[in-house]
Amino acid sequence: MASLFLPSASLLGLISLASGLAFNVPATPPSNASAQLSAAPVGVSLEFFTFPAYMNDVAATTTCLKNLKDLTGTWPPLRIGGTTQDRATYDPSSTSAVTYTVSSPSDAPSSLTFGPPLISLAANYGGSVILGLNRRLNNQTNSIAAAQLAKSEMTNLNAIELGNEPNFFTSSDPIANGASWTASADYASEVSWQEAVCGNLSASNIISAGVFFGTSPMSIAGLTSVEGNANDYVRDYCSHNYPQSASTANLATLMSHSSIASQIQPFAAEVSAANAKGKAHIFGETNSATQGGGGISPTFGAGLWILDYVMQSLLMGTEALYFHQGTIGNCQYCWWGRYDMGSPYFGAYFATMALAGADQIAPLDDHTTNYAAYAIYKAGSPVRVLLYNSDYYTSGTRSSQTYTLSGLASSSVTAKRLTAPYATSRIDQGQNPTVAGQTFVNGTCTIQGTLVVETATASAGSATFTVQASEALLVYL
Ligand SMILES: *[C@@H]1O[C@H](CO)[C@@H](O)[C@H](O)[C@H]1NC(C)=O
Ligand SMILES: *[C@@H]1O[C@H](CO)[C@@H](O)[C@H](O)[C@H]1NC(C)=O
Ligand SMILES: *[C@@H]1O[C@H](CO)[C@@H](O)[C@H](O)[C@H]1NC(C)=O
Ligand SMILES: *[C@@H]1O[C@H](CO)[C@@H](O)[C@H](O)[C@H]1NC(C)=O
Numbered sequence: 001m002a003s004l005f006l007p008s009a010s011l012l013g014l015i016s017l018a019s020g021l022a023f024n025v026p027a028t029p030p031s032n033a034s035a036q037l038s039a040a041p042v043g044v045s046l047e048f049f050t051f052p053a054y055m056n057d058v059a060a061t062t063t064c065l066k067n068l069k070d071l072t073g074t075w076p077p078l079r080i081g082g083t084t085q086d087r088a089t090y091d092p093s094s095t096s097a098v099t100y101t102v103s104s105p106s107d108a109p110s111s112l113t114f115g116p117p118l119i120s121l122a123a124n125y126g127g128s129v130i131l132g133l134n135r136r137l138n139n140q141t142n143s144i145a146a147a148q149l150a151k152s153e154m155t156n157l158n159a160i161e162l163g164n165e166p167n168f169f170t171s172s173d174p175i176a177n178g179a180s181w182t183a184s185a186d187y188a189s190e191v192s193w194q195e196a197v198c199g200n201l202s203a204s205n206i207i208s209a210g211v212f213f214g215t216s217p218m219s220i221a222g223l224t225s226v227e228g229n230a231n232d233y234v235r236d237y238c239s240h241n242y243p244q245s246a247s248t249a250n251l252a253t254l255m256s257h258s259s260i261a262s263q264i265q266p267f268a269a270e271v272s273a274a275n276a277k278g279k280a281h282i283f284g285e286t287n288s289a290t291q292g293g294g295g296i297s298p299t300f301g302a303g304l305w306i307l308d309y310v311m312q313s314l315l316m317g318t319e320a321l322y323f324h325q326g327t328i329g330n331c332q333y334c335w336w337g338r339y340d341m342g343s344p345y346f347g348a349y350f351a352t353m354a355l356a357g358a359d360q361i362a363p364l365d366d367h368t369t370n371y372a373a374y375a376i377y378k379a380g381s382p383v384r385v386l387l388y389n390s391d392y393y394t395s396g397t398r399s400s401q402t403y404t405l406s407g408l409a410s411s412s413v414t415a416k417r418l419t420a421p422y423a424t425s426r427i428d429q430g431q432n433p434t435v436a437g438q439t440f441v442n443g444t445c446t447i448q449g450t451l452v453v454e455t456a457t458a459s460a461g462s463a464t465f466t467v468q469a470s471e472a473l474l475v476y477l
Contacts, residue, residue, distance in 0.1 A: 020402030020464070021371055023364040025385060025477070027407060029377045033362035034315050040127070041314055042068065042352045043077035044335075045285045045322035048132055049084040049112050052097035053328055055121055060336040063445035067349060069126070071356045077158065078125055079284050079322040081132020081211075085164050088112050088134055090146035097121055106330035119149050128158035130208050130284060130322070135163030135193055138174035143193075144200045151201050159208035159235040161284070162193045166211065167218040183218045190223060191230045198233040205235045208284055213240045215266045220281070221273040236319065237274035238284035239267055243305075249294025251423060252392035255301040255470070260308050261367035264316060271317040280319040287324045287333040288344070297333035300433045300470070301392070301423035303347025307472055308388050310351040311374050315363055323348060340442045343426055346433040350418040353435075354386045354474050361386075371401050384476055391469035394422050399469045406462040408477060413463055415454040415475045423470040 044065065046054050054061045069075045087110060091099070094115025102109050122129050131150050133143040147160050163169075166189075169181045175189060194207050209227075212218045220237040227234065243263045244254055253259045267281075274281040286309075288302045296302060306323065313321055323344075325334045335345035355361070357378055364373035364385075372388040389401045416436035425431030432439050437452030456463045456475075467473045 020404055021365075021373070022404040022406065023373050025364070025375050025382050025405055025407040026362065027382065027409075028380055029360045030362050032315075033360045033377065035317060035360070037314060037355060037358055037360060038319050039074040040068070040072050040076050040352075041320045041355060042310055042348055043079065043320050043322040045079040045081065045324040047082040047084060047108070047324065047326045048080055048088055049098055049100060049109055050326070050328055051080045052118060052121055054325065058328060058336070058338055060338075060341070060443060060445035064336045064345065064440075065127075067440070067445060067447060068352045071349075071352045075125065075127025076352075077128045077130070077320055077322065079130040079132065080122060081130065081161055081164055082285065082324065082326070083164060084108055084112060085132035085161070086134050086136035088114050089137065089139065090142050091115050092145060092149070106327060108327055116149060119146070119153050122150070123154040123156065125156060127156065129154060129156050130159045130161060131157065132161040132164055135166065135189070136169055136173050136175050138177075140193065140196055144197055147197050147201055151203060151206070157206075159206055160197070161208045161211050161238065162190065162197060164211055165213040165240060166190070167213055183222055186218055187223050187226045191227060194230045194233040204232045207234045208236050208238045208282070209234045210237045210239065211284060215239070215270055219273075220270040224273045224277050227277065231277050231279070234277070234279050236280040236282050237270065237277070238282050239270050240285040241267065241283050242287055242290045244289040244294070244296065246289065246291035246294035249289055249296045251296040251299060251301045254288060254296060255305045255308070255390050255392065255423065257308055257370050257372045257388060257390040258368050260305065260312055264309070264312055267318075268316050275317060281317060282319050283313060283321040285324045286321055289333065293332035295332075298342055298344070298426045298428065299423065300343040300346065300420035300425040300431070302333065303344040303433065304388065304390065304418075304423070304470060304472065306344055306347035307351045307354075307418070308372055308390065311354070311361060311372070311386065312367070314361060336445055338443065340428045341440045341445065343420065343433050345440065346418060346420075346435050350435055350472060350474065353416070354384060358383065371403075373403060382477055384474055386472065386474050387465060387467050388472040389467040389469055392423050393469035394424050400466050402464055402466050404462055404464045405475065408458045408461045408463060410477060411458050413456050413458060413475055413477055415456065415465065415473050417452070417454065418472040418474070419468065420470070
């Protein structure tokens with residue numbers, strides 16, 4: 001373990017405090033702290049048809065998930081679903097996890113079947129699993145048969161989805177029966193499917209409901225208003241969120257602390273609606289940008305977005321976020337692939353480091369600037385502070401922000417840094433991010449390199465830290 005001794009006294013001398021930021025770290029969680037956090041809020045969503053291939057054919061998958069488990073003691077929660085869950089039919093006699101044909105390996109199948117081995121593979125995962133089943137094709141008997149096997153075999157079954165992003169269903173989908181697919185049509189369909197599935201399973205508290213992309217025209221607020229007693233069948237209400245698309249792709253906006261606050265703001269009412277029904281809210285599928293991502297998705301800045309988006313979503317009251325991993329070999333925002341690691345994984349890893357073992361987080365800033373600071377609490381006391389400078393850095397002189405933290409109980413603190421050459425850095429272009437000086441081996445996801453832990457001395461309970469543009473620092477109190 002190497003140590004970089006940060007001479008805090010000389011830093012204080014060199015940098016004008018007037019231009020820096022100062023935050024007191026409250027000794028107990030302040031009034032705007034989060035609710036109790038779950039053990040592993042940073043999860044992964046694997047596209048339905050390609051879940052078996054991720055598990056069986058991509059060597060990095062298990063290690064990338066285990067690296068996160070090693071930080072928290074809990075395997076990251078998994079969701080198996082996406083567009084192809086609503087193209088899938090269960091075949092109880094199939095000896096294959098999935099069966100489909102595609103004309104190019106970069107395509108997703110337009111139709112597929114899955115067999116009991118898919119459920120067994122899901123049952124073997126060490127963490128909890130949300131399983132996405134088909135509603136669009138309107139074969140309730142079929143989805144119930146798959147749900148029954150999942151319930152009997154998966155001791156790790158967290159919830160079942162009945163349809164993916166039904167806001168995109170159309171009148172030509174079998175579920176619509178030729179009628180136009182409106183919000184009220186979907187809400188009625190969700191409730192009746194919950195009743196039928198849970199009636200056959202003799203189960204409650206098991207449906208991940210809603211599963212809407214965005215907040216309009218279908219919303220959790222709307223769905224909960226008609227759930228009635230079926231709310232008992234629901235384990236959580238689920239939103240999907242992709243802040244950008246290829247046509248709007250703007251990395252500076254994606255990763256900006258204040259822009260993240262405004263981007264997620266519409267979901268606050270969804271969280272409230274779920275909580276008012278006594279249920280959790282989750283982002284069951286999320287990532288940086290739809291339609292391939294417009295080039296911003298594989299970058300380090302997208303990893304910084306993950307870091308701050310996770311913190312702000314948890315503060316808003318979301319229980320967990322499941323970052324989507326799509327078609328292997330054709331997935332800009334993926335955290336890993338068969339050959340290379342993806343820069344966004346570093347943000348997920350750092351977020352998990354920040355949250356490991358924590359009970360609550362609290363915002364120290366007001367979410368209106370590019371500079372974030374979060375206090376992280378365990379058993380009522382601050383254990384870490386996360387600092388994030390979301391200024392967008394791509395070339396030239398790299399600016400920095402100084403943060404003076406006061407109220408520190410210890411006279412000596414350590415810190416780990418998340419950095420990369422640029423916000424635009426991509427691993428496949430040779431610009432590797434580092435987390436506390438370390439990287440992950442391409443193809444295997446094994447952590448490698450010498451751990452770099454910085455140290456700072458606190459004087460009268462205060463210490464100053466410098467965070468460069470497009471960088472984050474995790475201070476261990
Ligand atoms: C619906 O599923 C059942 C049982 O899983 C199957 O026997 C039937 O053929 C399916 N119906 C259609 C229209 O695909
Ligand atoms: C079980 O599922 C069938 C087929 O969808 C449905 O008709 C029936 O009402 C369900 N049973 C219960 C007890 O909900
Ligand atoms: C949280 O509360 C602190 C005061 O305790 C305040 O300075 C900060 O701006 C607040 N942040 C948010 C996002 O509410
Ligand atoms: C991963 O491979 C890419 C080439 O595709 C290379 O640019 C990068 O430096 C490698 N990263 C590590 C950590 O070895």
